[in-house]
Structures are given as C-alpha cells and as structure tokens.
Amino acid sequence: MKNLIKLLSIITLICFTTAQSNSAEIAKFLKTDWSFKGVFGKFDRGSLQRGYQVYTEVCSSCHSMKYLSYRNLGEKGGPEFSEAEVKAIAASFEVTDGPNADGEMFTRPAKLSDKFVKPYENIKAAEAANGGAYPPDMSVLVKARGGGVDYVYSLLQGYEDAPSGVNLDEGVHYNKYMYGNKIKMASPLSEGIVEYGDGTEATVEQMSKDVTTFLMWAAEPHLEARHQMGFKAIVYLIILTILVYLSMKKIWSRIEPEV
C-alpha cells in the first residue's frame, strides 16, 4: 500500500520534472500570472476580448487562424462576445462563396459559421509576402511551442538590438527568446498600436498578455469545461476510493486483520 503510493507519486514527479526540463529553453521565459492555470483556472473574459482585438488589428494581417469560426467568439468559455457583437464581427469580413446558380463565385459578408478569413490564399503566397518565412497558423500555436504561453508571451517582448558579433541579414530581427535568436517577424507590438475600448492601457506587456491569453483559448477552447469537469471527476474518484477502501478493509477482515 505505502509502496504503491510512493511509486505512483515518484512516477508523477518524474513525469513532471522531465516534461519541464524538456521545455527549458535558451533564455528564462518572462513570467506572468495566467488566470487560466491551476485547478480552477478560468480565462479572463476582458483579456480574451482585448486579445482578440490585438489579433485582428495586428497579427491577422499575416497569421491565419484556420480552425476557428466566428461563432466560437460567442461560445461559452471563450471571449463570450454577445450574439449581436459576433454577428457584427463576422459581417465585417468578406468571404468567397459559391458557385451560385449561374456557376459564378461571389463574395458576401461572413456568417457565424464561417472560419476566420485567412490573410493569404495559400502558404506560398504567405511566404512570398513575408520574405520567404511562413507566418505560422495561430490556431494551436501555443501548444505547438515548447514553453507554451510563457514562450509566446516572452517572445513578443523579447526584441532587442543584436549584441555585437551577431550579424543579421536583411529582414531578420534579434529576439532573445527565439530559437537561435533570429526571427523574420519584426517586433509586432508597440505602445498604443491598438486602442482598447475598455480603457485598459495598451502597453506592450499588456497586449502580449492579452493576445497570448486569446491564443491559449484558441488552442484549447474547452479549457474551462475541462478544468471544471476535472475537479468534479477527481472529487468523485476520491470519495469512491475511500468507500472502496473501507469496504475492502471490512471484507478482508474476515480473513485476517491486516491486508
């Protein structure tokens, strides 16, 4: 019994430490308190809405988000824009639809069911417009990088002048959190590049945090439901385990006092 607990806890510990050490990167990531971490972690609704604004006004000119639909913006556990707001957001984008009865393609305002409009037709077009580097799709970006949200949050604030001795080619920038320190994306955020509707000051740090929160939700839209269900499931399992343990003690006491 004691052995089992010991073993299982050791294994859990090993899993966590190795996973953590695997994700350790060159520079220590900047830390911030994410509201969605932990057993009861939830997204900060305001941050998600501001993050969406940063995404649309800044990132979306190069980065697609092809697995998200406009309807997601109004769903529970997300930015939770009102239905009218989401409809207005969708309608501000043009999508190509068709063919119609005449066999012609046509454009119309986007609907809730449409996927986020992509900035480029295809990967080649995206590369051509960005000096040969493809701006990655952002739908699951934070899950696709070691370090996750901390990495993205740090990267956005990690632009510096290159130290002496580091030669940068045309169109390449220095970022202390980037793998190899060289990145084709120019520093995307600058003080006041967006104007938040809720009066929050749009510092680089604030925008980084907001947009990273938004990206976390985009990658894990059911995170809140997962955390809530997890708590219930584990409490249920613990109660059941105690009951089964007591039953076991009782049943085994017929044979011998000690199991």
Next chain:
Amino acid sequence: MSDHEYTPTSKFGKWFNDRLPLLTLANHLTDYPTPKNLNYWWTFGGILTFCLITQIVTGLTLAMHYIAHADMAFESVEHIMRDVNYGWLIRYIHSNGASMFFLAVYIHIFRSLFYGSYKSPREIIWIIGIIIYLLMMASAFMGYVLPWGQMSFWGATVITNLFSAIPFVGEGIVNWLWGGYSVDNPTLTRFFTLHYLLPFLILGLVVLHIWALHVPGNNNPIGIDIKKPSKDTVPFHPYIVIKDGFALLMFMIIFAFFIFYSPNILGHADNYIEANPMVTPAHIVPEWYLLPFYAILRSIPDKLLGVVAMLSAILILAALPWLDTSKIRSAVFRPLYKQFYWILVADVLILGYVGAMPAEGLYLLVARVATAYYFLHFLLILPVLGFKEKTLPVPLSITESVLGGSPNLATAKNKESFDK
C-alpha cells in the same frame, strides 16, 4: 482450474450450461483461488485490462470522427478537439491512456522480474506477455502517427527507415511499408488500419494470457507453489476484486489528473505542427515509453547492428525463463539477485533518460555503458547467479511466512521490509 464441479441451481441454467458452459466459466472466475498474500504490485494486471478496454472504447469513438488522409488528418483531430461533443475529453483520455497503459505495463513487467513470475511453470504466460508488449509498442507507435503532426511524420520516417538496415532487401522493404517513396498518404492509411486491428489482437492475447495464468494460478510474493484451494488462498471474488478495484481507483485519480490538468505534458509540442516533409524538427524523439530502446539503437555506431541490438533487447526477455537458472522464484530469498534487480531498474531508467538527450558526448558514452550492462545482466549475471548465489531458506506455505512461526523468522522479516 478449480477442482470441484459446478452445477447451476436453476433448471434453465443447467440446460444452458450443458450446451455452453458460460456459467461454469463465471463460477471459475469468481471462485478462482488466489494467494492471499498478493501485494499491490499484483493489481496491475487488472489495471492493464482497464487500460486496454479504455483505449479500445475511446479509440472506436475517435475513429468515427477521424479522417485518415494526409491532407485532412490534422484538421480532423482539431475538429474532434473543438466541435465534437466531448471530443477533447475522448482524445485526451486516448492519448494519455497510451502513456498510462505503458506505465502500468512496465510496473507489471518489473513485478514479474522481481518475483520470478516468468519461471516454470509460467513460461507461456510470460512469452504471451512479451508478444502483447511488442504489439503494444507497434500500436502506440502507429497511433502516434495518426494526428499527422511533425513528430508523427518524422517519427514514422525514422522508425520505418530502420528496416532499410536489412542487407540487400532493406530499401525494397521500406518502400513496401511506405507504399511509395516516402512516408505519405498510403503510409497513413495503412497505419490507421493496423492501429485499428492490433488492439483486438492484443485483446485476444490477453484472453490467452489469463487462460494460461489460470492453469498454474498466480505466483505470489514468496514465490512458492501453494495448494489450491487452501488456507493460503482466497476466492477471487470478492477479495481480489475489491483490492484490484481499490488500486484501479487510485490509478484513475492519477490518470484523471493528466487528462484534466496536464493533457499535453507527456506529448511533444511539435506534434501540434502539421506534418511538413520539407522541414525536419531539430530533435526527433519518440514517446517516453520507447526511449530506453531508442537509446540502445543509437548507442551502436552501425545501423544494422543498432537495429539488431534494439530488437534483441526486447526479444531477450522471451528467453528469460531459461536464462535465469535459479530455482528460487522470489527475489525476497535471493539477496544478490535483489541487488542486481535494482541495478537493472536503474539501468533502464538511465537508458530512458539518455534516449531523450542528443546522442553525443557524455550522453552517448553513458548510453553505451548502460546498453552493455543491460545485455550483461541477462546473458551473464542471471545465468551465473543461479549457480553461485546462496539463497535464503524459503517457507513452506504462505501462512507460515506470514505468521513467522518457522525456522524462517529472518526471511519473514525480510519480506516485510520490502512490503513496508
């Protein structure tokens, strides 16, 4: 098998049972005499059955929504994660379930190694177990390819390329496996087919594994043959059922923790990048449960010999009942073997660690030493130990060992010190 004949009480039951003895089977399974001193290391058989069934049920559900096509696989997984009702839950159970399955199987295997469960008359159970383990690895590997992320694609490329080490026909075999000249859509569809098939083969083998187990009955922590049924045994139901159930619930709590709070911690971030044949990831690493063998593979400079060493590392286990020459089963009564056992455990953990590191410098050196020791353990230490080792006196029955009222007071104490 239980010795007494079983007759159903009801008339219909008797009529049915004469034609298909399902009730006799059910009776056998509930009455099955089990050593009463089994510790919690023995609960992992039941836990593994749970893991297999969980994987099959969640896997079937995922297969209803997954699309096995190179252009759509990644997207269909995202569809499951976003739009399928509780799709995220089913997928996270399935992906973490694979890790939990291996965690349990490693404990199960190492329990067997400690208590000598592979020895006569249980060789067939053991060998079926090794086949199950091999199929599990094949299944898990192919399952990891299905989301068609970067690690899926490049892992598949690296592993299938191992076959090219075979002289003369290697290249041909690799092309045949791929169904083309690189890992591509035909590879994905056949991997999906096999990933769907193998778990059912495993299920069949599990039935054989349990059947073969029920002939001699369970081994036990003191490793002696016991009379069945006797005061050394308890009926499987309710005693073992409730104990297995309790251990399973503890296991499920840890499982749930991974699913709900760290669902991606055991995976690699690169697998959330869609497969791209033009971009090779910086480090291609397999899932954690394959790392020790990956380390063995990379520790040999020659490709063919590396593959041979890796396969031998698994297949050598099948010869274990004959490599271990000791007549005593349980390590409790084998003071020297017990030490070598823990060295082997450490050796495998070290291999796993260096398997995750780049194969260079100190890591490579450690991997080579650990690989050499792994084979040394099975090929030299075990056979010699059986002849040289001075074993402790073994109690005649479980009751004697538990009560300690025998010439073996010291051994009874010894056993306790391991249990506590």
